[in-house]
Every structure is written in structure tokens, then in C-alpha cells.
Amino acid sequence: MDPEESLIVLSGCGTSGRIAFLLVTSFNEMVKAPKQKQICSYIIAGGDRAMLTSQEAPEDDPALGARMLDKICAGKKHVLFVGISCGMSAPFVAGQLDFCLKHLDVFTPVLLGFNPVHMARSEPMQDCSFHFKDVAERMIAEQRHKKAFVLNPVLGAEAISGSSRMKGGSATKIILESILLAGHEAAFRGKRVTPECISAWITASEMVYETTYSHSDELAALIHQAGESLQMKAHVYYIGWQTLGIIGLTDASECVPTFGADFDDIRGFINNGFREMKNKEGDLSFLGPEFVIGHKDFVDTILPSLSQNDVMLFLFTVNDDLHEVTALADQVRRRTSNLHAIAHDLEKFTIPVIVMVSHLQRWELSTKWCLNAISTGAHVLKGKVYMNYMIDLRVTNSKLYRRAINILQRFTGCSKGECERALLRAIYSTDDLSEDMTSADVWKHTDVVVPTALVMIQCGCTLAEARHHLDCHPVIRDAVSACFSSSKTKNFIKPLDSVEAEP
Ligand code: S6P
Numbered sequence: 001m002d003p004e005e006s007l008i009v010l011s012g013c014g015t016s017g018r019i020a021f022l023l024v025t026s027f028n029e030m031v032k033a034p035k036q037k038q039i040c041s042y043i044i045a046g047g048d049r050a051m052l053t054s055q056e057a058p059e060d061d062p063a064l065g066a067r068m069l070d071k072i073c074a075g076k077k078h079v080l081f082v083g084i085s086c087g088m089s090a091p092f093v094a095g096q097l098d099f100c101l102k103h104l105d106v107f108t109p110v111l112l113g114f115n116p117v118h119m120a121r122s123e124p125m126q127d128c129s130f131h132f133k134d135v136a137e138r139m140i141a142e143q144r145h146k147k148a149f150v151l152n153p154v155l156g157a158e159a160i161s162g163s164s165r166m167k168g169g170s171a172t173k174i175i176l177e178s179i180l181l182a183g184h185e186a187a188f189r190g191k192r193v194t195p196e197c198i199s200a201w202i203t204a205s206e207m208v209y210e211t212t213y214s215h216s217d218e219l220a221a222l223i224h225q226a227g228e229s230l231q232m233k234a235h236v237y238y239i240g241w242q243t244l245g246i247i248g249l250t251d252a253s254e255c256v257p258t259f260g261a262d263f264d265d266i267r268g269f270i271n272n273g274f275r276e277m278k279n280k281e282g283d284l285s286f287l288g289p290e291f292v293i294g295h296k297d298f299v300d301t302i303l304p305s306l307s308q309n310d311v312m313l314f315l316f317t318v319n320d321d322l323h324e325v326t327a328l329a330d331q332v333r334r335r336t337s338n339l340h341a342i343a344h345d346l347e348k349f350t351i352p353v354i355v356m357v358s359h360l361q362r363w364e365l366s367t368k369w370c371l372n373a374i375s376t377g378a379h380v381l382k383g384k385v386y387m388n389y390m391i392d393l394r395v396t397n398s399k400l401y402r403r404a405i406n407i408l409q410r411f412t413g414c415s416k417g418e419c420e421r422a423l424l425r426a427i428y429s430t431d432d433l434s435e436d437m438t439s440a441d442v443w444k445h446t447d448v449v450v451p452t453a454l455v456m457i458q459c460g461c462t463l464a465e466a467r468h469h470l471d472c473h474p475v476i477r478d479a480v481s482a483c484f485s486s487s488k489t490k491n492f493i494k495p496l497d498s499v500e501a502e503p
Pocket of ligand 1: 014
């Protein structure tokens with residue numbers, strides 16, 4: 001593969017884009033040669049700032065996706081493009097796949113998602129004549145000629161977990177890592193890659209899973225600690241080294257849109273900050289406090305006010321500079337004893353015979369699972385989840401707008417129209433919706449709009465009354481439970497199959 005003429009591009013939105021970044025960074029590091037152009041590149045909707053903060057709106061823009069792809073592939077003759085959309089729903093990715101399908105002489109498009117094609121999103125997209133499902137079907141048609149490929153094991157992902165950070169994100173990592181490593185073995189080491197090699201990697205991931213969850217008691221203790229901290233309005237800080245630092249930053253950043261968390265409830269830091277990230281746009285710390293990510297920044301800005309209620313979690317491996325880890329731990333210990341570590345060593349992950357797989361990739365996966373469990377569990381304990389639904393989500397793009405309406409329908413049994421009107425009342429802070437309000441794009445909202453709408457519908461009350469009810473119950477789950485138990489309306493949840501499926 002000549003890097004002057006060829007390129008592999010991984011692209012996605014939100015967590016899918018963050019996983020694309022992580023995979024590309026590790027892969028380029030593995031194959032790097034002096035003065036050689038990089039073989040692999042990533043695109044994340046919203047640019048590098050989306051790695052640390054929720055930039056959900058660009059996800060809705062198919063033309064933007066196509067433009068960004070066109071730009072990074074300028075002058076290339078062969079491009080392997082992998083568009084990742086766990087829920088088979090992101091218009092940004094659909095626009096890119098459509099662009100590839102129109103230029104099959106240069107592009108070989110791959111769609112990675114975790115829904116069957118018939119369940120891909122079929123809602124109209126912004127300024128666009130096709131929808132995601134159309135593109136997925138065209139991909140399937142081209143697959144017959146081996147011009148395009150659809151990888152879609154059905155793993156639950158978005159539709160069930162409500163967030164690709166959990167199921168879809170890990171599966172994305174396992175699948176694409178296997179493909180990239182197989183390509184590396186074949187192209188750079190002259191090895192024949194068989195289906196058995198690939199399934200050996202999947203099996204290795206299963207063993208990582210077993211090893212990780214064999215520590216469920218320790219994990220439960222950490223979830224408990226983190227939950228207590230959040231309930232006390234204290235913080236959880238992940239202090240990570242190398243790519244484990246990226247895993248920490250990713251997990252922390254997803255808590256904002258998923259659980260309606262503040263950016264500093266759970267925060268990640270990485271050794272050497274942006275120098276270690278090696279992202280395309282470089283140091284972004286000028287963008288604001290969410291972008292201040294180095295260990296030194298932690299020491300300068302957080303450590304002086306660290307309290308015993310804050311949870312400190314170090315993430316490192318035996319390959320890191322253990323003197324540095326110890327020195328930082330000593331500094332932290334002077335302020336708090338609430339210090340924990342997820343530390344990986346070789347002994348714990350001795351998996352025989354698998355040559356393709358590096359220890360680091362397994363450690364990343366294990367860390368991801370631990371952190372996803374800790375941050376999710378902590379937010380459950382904080383009351384951000386009601387009957388397994390992450391009801392305090394941020395309504396920041398069309399997918400989340402639709403998800404919000406689905407949640408309202410499920411809990412109230414009311415029609416889609418009624419639920420949408422209640423959501424709009426909460427979004428626009430009014431009981432009287434105008435025509436403009438019902439027809440505009442409205443997904444730019446960071447307030448607790450879904451719980452407010454839920455209370456309005458269930459109690460048949462005004463916006464002011466719903467807000468007052470929420471103010472009286474600072475824990476969202478308690479507010480919603482109280483509303484259901486006091487409401488005269490029958491308390492029921494609509495069966496799943498009676499609500500339109502979410503792609
Ligand atoms: C993360 C959250 C989103 C998704 C993004 C892409 O907690 O759920 O940021 O990652 O919307 O989703 P998908 O289905 O296209 O991979």
C-alpha cells in the first residue's frame with residue numbers, strides 16, 4: 001500500500017468518532033516509518049473538539065460528512081472508507097457513504113453498525129433526498145459485486161443501551177482492530193491471515209471480558225464510591241497514561257449528553273495533554289476548561305482544592321513510567337486517601353497463541369469496560385436513570401429528539417403528537433406553542449427537558465408546575481417516581497413493541 005496514493009479512513013460521530021480516533025492513532029503508531037505519510041486517518045463529526053465535548057449537531061449534516069471526506073482524500077487513488085454508525089442512523093456517515101458510492105473507482109466503502117439493514121433509520125435527512133436506510137441498501141447491492149461491504153452483527157447497541165459508549169463502542173473497537181491488525185500482518189509481515197486468526201482475536205476479547213468482570217467485587221466497590229461522590233456533588237477524576245488516558249477522557253465526556261452531567265462531575269486527564277493525544281488539530285486548551293486535559297493541568301487547577309469526597313482513579317499499565325505514577329499518587333495522597341487504580345500487568349492477561357494482539361489493545365478494552373461500568377453505575381446511584389432509561393439526556397440532535405419523544409411515549413402511553421408537544425413546551429419554556437416553534441429545528445437544548453415534559457404529561461400540569469415539582473426533588477428519578485405514584489392517570493409503561501422502534 002503506497003501512502004502517497006492510498007488511504008484508510010475511519011469516520012463516525014460521538015463515541016463512534018472517538019473510537020475511530022483511538023484506532024487510527026494506535027494503528028499509525030504501529031506502522032510508522034520515518035518520513036512516511038500516514039496510512040490511516042480519522043474523521044469525527046464536529047472536528048477534534050468532539051473528542052472531549054458533545055458536538056451532536058454536525059451528526060445531522062450529510063453534506064458536511066461528504067465534504068470532510070472529500071477534503072482528506074484529495075489526490076488519493078485508493079481509499080478504504082469505514083463509516084461507523086452503531087445505530088445505523090448518523091446522517092453525517094450516510095452522506096459519506098453516498099459520496100463513496102458515487103466514486104467507486106476510488107473508494108471502497110464499508111458500513112459498520114449493529115442493526116439489520118431493514119432497521120436502519122429511514123427518517124428524512126437535512127437537505128437530502130435519501131435517508132440512511134437507502135444508503136445501507138445501496139451498500140448491500142454493491143456488496144454483491146464486492147465493491148462495498150456492510151458489517152452489521154446485531155449486538156443490541158444503541159437501540160437497547162441507548163448509548164454507543166457501551167455495547168456498540170466496544171464491539172466497534174474489537175471488529176475494526178481485528179481488521180486493521182489482519183491488514184497489518186498481511187501487508188507488512190507477509191503473513192496469511194485466515195478466518196481462524198480473526199476469530200482468535202474475538203476469542204481473546206472474550207477472555208479480556210472474563211478477566212475484567214472476574215473483578216466484579218472491586219468494580220462494585222468503585223461504582224459505590226463514585227456514586228457517593230456524585231451524590232455529594234463531588235467529582236470523579238480519571239488520571240490516565242497513554243491510550244488509557246484517551247479511554248478515560250472519552251468515558252468522562254460522554255456523561256454530559258448521556259446523563260445530563262456537568263462536565264466536571266467526571267473528568268479525564270492524560271499525561272502530556274494534547275501532545276500525547278496526537279490529534280490532528282493539536283492543542284485545543286484555548287477552547288475552555290473542558291479542554292484542559294494534562295496531568296500538569298490537574299495538579300495546577302484541581303489538586304489544590306481536591307477533597308476526600310472526590311474519587312481519584314489512576315489508569316496505567318506496567319509499560320508506563322511507574323516513577324511518574326508513584327510521584328503523582330504521592331501528591332494526591334497528601335490531599336485524599338480516596339485514591340484507586342486500574343493497573344494492568346502482563347500476568348493478568350496471559351492469553352496464549354494469539355500473536356496479532358497487543359497487550360495495550362486488551363488493556364484499553366478492559367479499561368473501557370471498567371470505566372463504562374463505573375460512570376454508568378455512579379449515575380444510576382445519583383438517580384439519573386429511571387427504570388433503565390437514561391431520561392436526563394441532552395436533546396442536541398434529531399436522533400436524540402426522537403429518542404426523547406420515544407421515552408415520553410413509553411412512560412406515558414400518550415400519542416407521539418402529544419409527547420412532541422410536551423417536549424417542545426419544555427424546550428421553548430412556554431405553555432403556548434406557536435407555529436414557528438413546531439416547525440423549527442430545536443435540538444440545541446441542555447436543560448432537563450425530558451423529565452419536565454414527562455411530568456407535564458403525566459400530571460397534566462403547566463410548565464411552571466412541572467418545574468416546581470422537579471425543583472422539590474433534586475434527584476431526577478425520585479421526581480419522576482413521585483409524579484407517577486401521585487398521578488391519577490394509570491401508571492404504566494407501554495410495551496416495547498407498541499412504540500415505534502428507534503433505529
Ligand atoms: C454517546 C452517544 C452519541 C453517539 C453518536 C453516534 O454516548 O450515544 O455520541 O456515539 O450519536 O452514534 P452512532 O449510532 O451513529 O454510532
